[in-house]
Amino acid sequence: MLKSRLITAFILIPLVIAALFWLPPSGFAIATLVVCMLAAWEWGQLAGFTSRLQRIWLAVLCGLLLALMLFTLPPYQHAVQQPQIGASLWAALGWWIAALLLVLFYPASAGFWRGSRALRLVFGVLTIVPFFFGMVALRQYHYELDRFAGAWWLLYVMLLVWGADSGAYMFGRLFGKHKLAPKVSPGKTWEGFFGGLLTSAVIAWLFGLWAPLSVAPGTLLICSLIAALASVLGDLTESMFKREAGIKDSGQLIPGHGGILDRIDSLTAAVPVFACLLLLVFRTL
Incomplete structure (x- = not known):
C-alpha cells in the first residue's frame, strides 16, 4: 500500500504542478471541472445514490x-469581482463554519441530515462548487500583470x-496518543494535528522566502x-460523511490513495x- 501511494504521488504531483504553470486559465479551469465532475460522481455515494446511472447523471449535471x-465569466479579469465567484467563496466560508x-x-449532528438525500446533495454542492471557483x-x-x-x-x-x-x-505515527475526533476519524490525533500545523508553518516560511x-x-x-485549519476540517468532514455511508474510501480511481475526494x-x-x-476579506486584488 505504501509503495503504491508513493509511486502514485511521484506521478501525480509533477502533473499537478505542470498543469498549474503550463495550462492557460481556460485550460486549467476545464481540467479542474473534470476533477469536480469525478468528485461529484463519488459524492453520490455519500448522498445515498447507489445506482451507477444516478451518479453518472449527478456528475454530468455538476459539469x-x-x-x-464558467462561460459567463469574462476572460483574464479579476474573477473574484464576478458575483457568481464572490458568492461561491462567501458561501464556502459559511458552509465550513x-x-x-x-x-x-x-x-448527534447527523440526526437532522442523515435521512435527507437532498440535504446531503446541498452539502456536496457547497463543497465542490466553491472549490472549483476558488481554484479559478x-x-x-x-493574470494580466x-x-x-x-x-x-x-x-x-x-x-x-x-x-x-x-x-x-508522520507526527501522529511517531507521537500520537490523544485522539483528535475519535467519533469521526479514530486514527487522527492531537499530536498529528499540531505536527501538521508545524509542518505547514515551515513550508509557508520557506516558500515565502523564495516565491513571489x-x-x-x-x-x-x-x-x-x-487555510491549514480548514484543510483538517475538510478531511474530517469527508470522514464523517464516509462513516455515515459505511465506506472506507470515496472511490478507487487513484491507486493506493482511494478516490478523488480522498485526495x-x-x-x-x-x-x-x-x-x-x-481576495474578499483582505482585498488583496
Whole structure:
C-alpha cells in the first residue's frame, strides 16, 4: 500500500504542478471541472445514490452547472469581482463554519441530515462548487500583470495542505496518543494535528522566502493559518460523511490513495477559504 501511494504521488504531483504553470486559465479551469465532475460522481455515494446511472447523471449535471457558470465569466479579469465567484467563496466560508459544528457535535449532528438525500446533495454542492471557483479565482490572480502569479498562489496553498497532511501523518505515527475526533476519524490525533500545523508553518516560511508572493506578512500568516485549519476540517468532514455511508474510501480511481475526494477533501476546504480571505476579506486584488 505504501509503495503504491508513493509511486502514485511521484506521478501525480509533477502533473499537478505542470498543469498549474503550463495550462492557460481556460485550460486549467476545464481540467479542474473534470476533477469536480469525478468528485461529484463519488459524492453520490455519500448522498445515498447507489445506482451507477444516478451518479453518472449527478456528475454530468455538476459539469454542466460549472460550465454554464464558467462561460459567463469574462476572460483574464479579476474573477473574484464576478458575483457568481464572490458568492461561491462567501458561501464556502459559511458552509465550513457549519461543517465545523457538524463535526464537533457528531454523531448527534447527523440526526437532522442523515435521512435527507437532498440535504446531503446541498452539502456536496457547497463543497465542490466553491472549490472549483476558488481554484479559478486564484489561478486568474493578477493574470494580466503576471501570468504565473496565480499559479504560485495555488502551489502555495497546495503545499500548505500537503504539508499539513504529511506532517499530521508522520507526527501522529511517531507521537500520537490523544485522539483528535475519535467519533469521526479514530486514527487522527492531537499530536498529528499540531505536527501538521508545524509542518505547514515551515513550508509557508520557506516558500515565502523564495516565491513571489506580494502580500503583507501578517495577511499571509492569517490566511495560511486558517487555510491549514480548514484543510483538517475538510478531511474530517469527508470522514464523517464516509462513516455515515459505511465506506472506507470515496472511490478507487487513484491507486493506493482511494478516490478523488480522498485526495482533494482537504483542498475543497482550504482553497475556497484561502481565496475568500485573501481576495474578499483582505482585498488583496
